[in-house]
């Protein structure tokens with residue numbers, strides 16, 4: 001089994017696509033193929049030394065799931081599992097997709113929500129990413145001058161996605177000792 005598990009939620013598939021790009025850069029020996037969070041149980045989730053978790057923000061600043069009209073279950077339905085999960089000793093990096101123009105007041109809010117759940121389980125959080133280069137009014141995913149994970153906006157900044165992923169994968173590889 002590889003050291004890194006990659007799990008994502010999605011509605012229209014973009015977050016899956018980004019998961020595949022991240023996995024490809026890490027390689028099969030380091031990271032297993034990404035899986036949709038609606039096909040994962042707690043045992044598998046907690047079996048990895050390191051985790052990369054991805055989410056879009058949907059509705060008005062919410063995690064994907066049935067209540068925001070996703071076609072399938074997603075992070076929303078997985079959340080109860082975090083209530084008694086122990087992630088002590090694991091390193092976790094997050095990435096989030098959002099739209100800074102149409103949702104400037106709740107930009108990638110779901111990334112911030114996911115961060116709180118995972119950090120509360122005792123994980124060591126890595127992969128913070130500068131807010132420089134993004135324009136938005138408000139976001140729950142900001143901590144000081146950084147986002148709490150990599151932020152990708154394929155709706156407005158698609159041309160920056162590849163280089164952002166490359167830089168971030170390099171960063172978390174060092175932080176996770178991969």
Ligand SMILES: Cc1cc2nc3c(=O)[nH]c(=O)nc-3n(C[C@H](O)[C@H](O)[C@H](O)COP(=O)(O)O)c2cc1C
Nearest residue numbers: 010011012013014015056057059061098099103108
């Ligand atoms: C109905 C709807 C609601 C959205 N709400 C937000 C939001 O509150 N904040 C945000 O940053 N992006 C929002 N977005 C943008 C999505 O996060 C973005 O398009 C993302 O790439 C979709 O990822 P997916 O294809 O994995 O579902 C919304 C998009 C849609 C269609």
